[in-house]
Amino acid sequence: MRDMAYEAERAGGEPLSSIFFGGGTPSLMPPALVSALLSEAERLWGFAEQIEIALEANPTSVETAKLANLAVAGINRVSLGIQSLDDEALLFLGREHDAEQGLRALDVAQSHFPRVSFDLIYARPGQTLDAWRDELVRALSFGTQHLSLYQLTIEPGTRFATEQRRGRLVPLDDDACADMFALTDELTRAADLPAYEISNHAAPGEESRHNLTYWRYQDYVGIGPGAHGRRGGCATVRHKKPENWLTSVREYGHGTAEQRALPRHEQATEALLMGLRLREGVDLEALSRRFQLAESTMIDRANFERYRAHGFVERDGTRIMATRRAMPILNSLLQELVADDLVAA
Amino acid sequence: MTDLSLIRNFSIIAHIDHGKSTLADRLIQVTGGLTDREMQEQVLDNMDIERERGITIKAQTVRLKYEAKDGKTYQLNLMDTPGHVDFAYEVSRSLAACEGALLVVDAAQGVEAQTLANVYQSIEHDHEIVPVINKIDLPAAEPDKVREEIEEVIGLDASEAVLTSAKSGIGIEDVLEAVVKRIPPPAGERDAPLKASLVDSWYDPYLGVVILVRVLSGVLKKGQSIKFMQGGTEHLVDRVGCMRPKIEQLPELGPGEIGFITAQIKEVEQARVGDTITTVKNGAEKALPGYREPQPVVFCGLFPVDAADFEKLRESIGKLRLNDASFSFEMESSAALGFGFRAGFLGLLHLEIIQERLTREYDLDLITTAPSVVYRIQLAKSKTDDARTIELHNPADYPDPTRIDMIEEPWIKATIYTPDEYLGPILKLCQDRRGVQVNLTYVGGRAQVTYELPLNEVVFDFYDRLKSISRGYASFDYEQIGLREGDLVKMNILVNNEPVDALSMIVHRGVAEARGRHMCERLKDLIPRHLFKIPIQAAIGGKVIARETISAMRKDVTAKCYGGDITRKKKLLEKQKKGKAKMREYGNVSIPQEAFIAALRMGEE
Numbered sequence: 014m015r016d017m018a019y020e021a022e023r024a025g026g027e028p029l030s031s032i033f034f035g036g037g038t039p040s041l042m043p044p045a046l047v048s049a050l051l052s053e054a055e056r057l058w059g060f061a062e063q064i065e066i067a068l069e070a071n072p073t074s075v076e077t078a079k080l081a082n083l084a085v086a087g088i089n090r091v092s093l094g095i096q097s098l099d100d101e102a103l104l105f106l107g108r109e110h111d112a113e114q115g116l117r118a119l120d121v122a123q124s125h126f127p128r129v130s131f132d133l134i135y136a137r138p139g140q141t142l143d144a145w146r147d148e149l150v151r152a153l154s155f156g157t158q159h160l161s162l163y164q165l166t167i168e169p170g171t172r173f174a175t176e177q178r179r180g181r182l183v184p185l186d187d188d189a190c191a192d193m194f195a196l197t198d199e200l201t202r203a204a205d206l207p208a209y210e211i212s213n214h215a216a217p218g219e220e221s222r223h224n225l226t227y228w229r230y231q232d233y234v235g236i237g238p239g240a241h242g243r244r245g246g247c248a249t250v251r252h253k254k255p256e257n258w259l260t261s262v263r264e265y266g267h268g269t270a271e272q273r274a275l276p277r278h279e280q281a282t283e284a285l286l287m288g289l290r291l292r293e294g295v296d297l298e299a300l301s302r303r304f305q306l307a308e309s310t311m312i313d314r315a316n317f318e319r320y321r322a323h324g325f326v327e328r329d330g331t332r333i334m335a336t337r338r339a340m341p342i343l344n345s346l347l348q349e350l351v352a353d354d355l356v357a358a
Numbered sequence: 359m360t361d362l363s364l365i366r367n368f369s370i371i372a373h374i375d376h377g378k379s380t381l382a383d384r385l386i387q388v389t390g391g392l393t394d395r396e397m398q399e400q401v402l403d404n405m406d407i408e409r410e411r412g413i414t415i416k417a418q419t420v421r422l423k424y425e426a427k428d429g430k431t432y433q434l435n436l437m438d439t440p441g442h443v444d445f446a447y448e449v450s451r452s453l454a455a456c457e458g459a460l461l462v463v464d465a466a467q468g469v470e471a472q473t474l475a476n477v478y479q480s481i482e483h484d485h486e487i488v489p490v491i492n493k494i495d496l497p498a499a500e501p502d503k504v505r506e507e508i509e510e511v512i513g514l515d516a517s518e519a520v521l522t523s524a525k526s527g528i529g530i531e532d533v534l535e536a537v538v539k540r541i542p543p544p545a546g547e548r549d550a551p552l553k554a555s556l557v558d559s560w561y562d563p564y565l566g567v568v569i570l571v572r573v574l575s576g577v578l579k580k581g582q583s584i585k586f587m588q589g590g591t592e593h594l595v596d597r598v599g600c601m602r603p604k605i606e607q608l609p610e611l612g613p614g615e616i617g618f619i620t621a622q623i624k625e626v627e628q629a630r631v632g633d634t635i636t637t638v639k640n641g642a643e644k645a646l647p648g649y650r651e652p653q654p655v656v657f658c659g660l661f662p663v664d665a666a667d668f669e670k671l672r673e674s675i676g677k678l679r680l681n682d683a684s685f686s687f688e689m690e691s692s693a694a695l696g697f698g699f700r701a702g703f704l705g706l707l708h709l710e711i712i713q714e715r716l717t718r719e720y721d722l723d724l725i726t727t728a729p730s731v732v733y734r735i736q737l738a739k740s741k742t743d744d745a746r747t748i749e750l751h752n753p754a755d756y757p758d759p760t761r762i763d764m765i766e767e768p769w770i771k772a773t774i775y776t777p778d779e780y781l782g783p784i785l786k787l788c789q790d791r792r793g794v795q796v797n798l799t800y801v802g803g804r805a806q807v808t809y810e811l812p813l814n815e816v817v818f819d820f821y822d823r824l825k826s827i828s829r830g831y832a833s834f835d836y837e838q839i840g841l842r843e844g845d846l847v848k849m850n851i852l853v854n855n856e857p858v859d860a861l862s863m864i865v866h867r868g869v870a871e872a873r874g875r876h877m878c879e880r881l882k883d884l885i886p887r888h889l890f891k892i893p894i895q896a897a898i899g900g901k902v903i904a905r906e907t908i909s910a911m912r913k914d915v916t917a918k919c920y921g922g923d924i925t926r927k928k929k930l931l932e933k934q935k936k937g938k939a940k941m942r943e944y945g946n947v948s949i950p951q952e953a954f955i956a957a958l959r960m961g962e963e
Contacts, residue, residue, distance in 0.1 A: 342911055
């Protein structure tokens with residue numbers, strides 16, 4: 014709470030539009046603590062009307078049992094880490110729950126919270142296009158209004174990376190991944206849950222307001238060990254280790270490990286990187302005003318026109334956006350679109 | 359001055375790795391040229407590259423004092439000559455400065471092709487050749503068999519061959535005795551006008567240009583005004599001396615002696631190998647025969663990876679040239695590679711050495727374009743231009759094909775020496791490279807084959823291929839045999855429909871299709887996927903002869919990216935941008951640097 018107070022003093026004075034409890038297993042928090050944190054946040058910043066208060070939860074039976082009380086404590090949106098509807102896949106992914114527990118958690122969540130999301134991880138080694146079709150069709154049959162559908166990414170330093178190096182794990186090739194991505198797009202659109210971001214699908218109006226804050230590059234406060242924030246052109250990072258964070262809060266009244274003012278060109282780069290993940294894209298004119306940079310300083314115009322001809326980007330008034338077709342190759346596309354000088358500056 | 363009868367001038371001929379430098383070291387050590395403490399392995403190979411590769415690039419010489427068994431003290435001048443064909447001319451000048459040679463042959467490996475060429479040169483100079491069979495203490499040593507080989511292959515009497523192990527110090531005295539007894543002393547008139555042959559020259563940061571000379575007649579003294587008869591310049595001698603191998607200044611060099619002089623010369627270009635030195639007053643009338651301007655035979659483009667390094671490259675090439683007048687360079691600009699230089703070399707090894715020295719000694723990252731040879735093209739008369747003959751060093755300068763009457767390309771005669779089990783694939787390799795077999799002989803379990811080959815088929819990777827198909831056992835040597843007409847065309851490589859100048863090459867029409875297909879396949883693997891399909895084509899004029907397609911990239915996106923991931927994402931983008939900056943853009947396609955050279959290696963055929 015002291016960490017929150019520290020941030021609130023430095024905030025711009027607007028009320029909070031969303032709160033998200035995430036990272037680790039916040040669903041194990043005692044509901045009373047959740048309730049107390051929320052009252053303090055409301056006292057410090059004030060809540061906007063229709064505030065989204067979301068929490069990340071794993072579908073183990075212990076956590077599922079707490080969902081009802083968390084709803085009472087003020088949580089109005091829950092996102093469940095279901096990850097797969099297949100027991101074998103869950104084992105492979107190293108999850109503690111099985112498919113049945115996942116469905117049970119979903120059932121409970123949907124009966125207690127007005128807004129529910131769950132995630133699935135696909136493009137797993139050995140997974141076929143048909144297997145993914147079956148799994149996704151099932152996932153779409155529960156009436157859930159928001160889905161996060163992630164392709165498996167093997168990050169360096171993880172157990173998967175080691176197994177891949179040893180040849181015990183062979184990831185799907187890019188072509189298979191691309192086919193699955195296209196299929197996902199097609200099925201979710203048919204189910205009225207179109208993608209509004211690369212991996213996120215929602216019924217109109219059911220988008221995660223909290224995550225939209227990141228992608229639209231609006232300010233967000235990060236409280237707690239390891240949390241990142243953006244506040245008034247500053248990047249903030251909290252101490253990663255809980256004990257260091259606690260010590261820092263105790264001694265200095267905040268848990269900040271690093272606070273760096275971002276130059277305008279870096280802010281613009283970040284805004285483009287995040288914003289172009291969204292189907293709605295970015296409003297170049299607004300960014301230009303916000304960062305006091307010419308549009309041509311931010312976007313490589315020749316490349317933009319070239320990739321527009323390829324059907325990878327579009328322009329709509331002052332907005333530019335990547336087409337759905339371009340989403341799977343966004344990393345490479347961004348490299349072409351974001352002007353060299355902006356990154357090199 | 360030393361009595362002529364007490365002087366012996368000799369060189370050592372050996373194949374790489376047969377122990378030439380080690381033997382030289384031992385001779386220096388035994389005659390007391392250096393204390394044990396000063397002894398550094400392979401004293402005569404000065405440059406890092408020489409020592410690492412076990413080759414000699416510049417001729418080095420050392421004067422030894424040897425008290426022979428006959429009780430007399432001799433002055434022995436040992437000349438360590440470059441062993442590689444690229445430096446054949448330098449070798450011939452070194453050999454001309456001697457009266458005899460030690461032929462060192464590895465007791466386990468036997469005679470090799472490169473040895474042959476130098477031995478024949480030495481024989482041409484009427485040298486007395488003393489065979490030395492080295493490494494006799496190796497378990498695989500077969501001195502009798504090697505003796506037989508020397509007699510059969512080279513035709514030398516090897517009955518009195520000296521058996522040594524330079525490494526273990528066996529037989530070193532015997533070598534020195536053989537030098538004294540069997541190699542004839544030099545001849546020369548002390549009272550005649552000065553005539554000295556310029557054997558080699560190099561740049562020393564403290565002394566300026568140092569010139570290695572062999573005095574044939576007359577006396578070369580400090581304070582003398584001398585003249586280079588071919589170069590036409592005059593200089594004042596400010597130092598005369600010899601290497602033991604430490605520098606020792608002497609009052610003079612008399613007939614038959616080998617030593618060095620300095621004369622306040624700043625660039626080696628002014629002191630060309632093969633020139634004749636005489637005095638300004640009362641000088642000799644006729645220069646010594648055999649002077650030759652260095653002729654570069656292989657050309658390639660050298661470009662800095664980072665365009666900002668161009669000035670540094672210019673400066674570095676200039677410095678290298680101070681010490682090596684045999685390579686030439688001129689500025690070149692390429693559409694994709696920016697500004698660089700077109701450089702000419704004596705051969706492939708020479709090219710590699712210069713490239714390596716630029717990278718290593720001057721810390722430059724370079725892109726080297728495909729090596730090319732010099733073509734002679736006869737152009738027909740056009741509306742604006744007369745008929746004339748041009749020399750083509752760079753495929754980029756290939757003229758309008760409709761004006762070409764005839765193209766000639768340089769040919770070589772290659773001698774390959776190999777254990778006969780590898781003969782089949784070697785013959786195939788030569789055949790694939792448009793070779794014409796001239797001769798094939800067997801000696802024991804080994805075959806010697808002579809082929810005439812177009813040089814442009816050899817410059818890329820012939821030597822690498824030969825080594826790989828013979829597991830390193832085949833040896834190779836060549837000499838140039840002049841120009842021959844050929845059905846040659848310029849092949850362009852187009853990436854995304856744009857020609858890549860750095861990849862274009864002149865090829866024989868008969869092999870163009872195979873070469874083009876291979877290049878396209880290699881490039882397909884070397885160029886990363888882009889956001890769009892990339893056609894890669896090989897074309898002659900407007901006609902496409904080979905084609906591959908790099909399919910478009912389909913997925914690379916980061917699945918999850920939330921508030922905590924922004925910084926990492928931004929770093930990734932910065933890294934991507936840096937990586938891209940190191941590539942070259944052609945037709946909106948980024949080509950990694952390594953692709954330029956790797957694409958040219960023909961690989962398994």
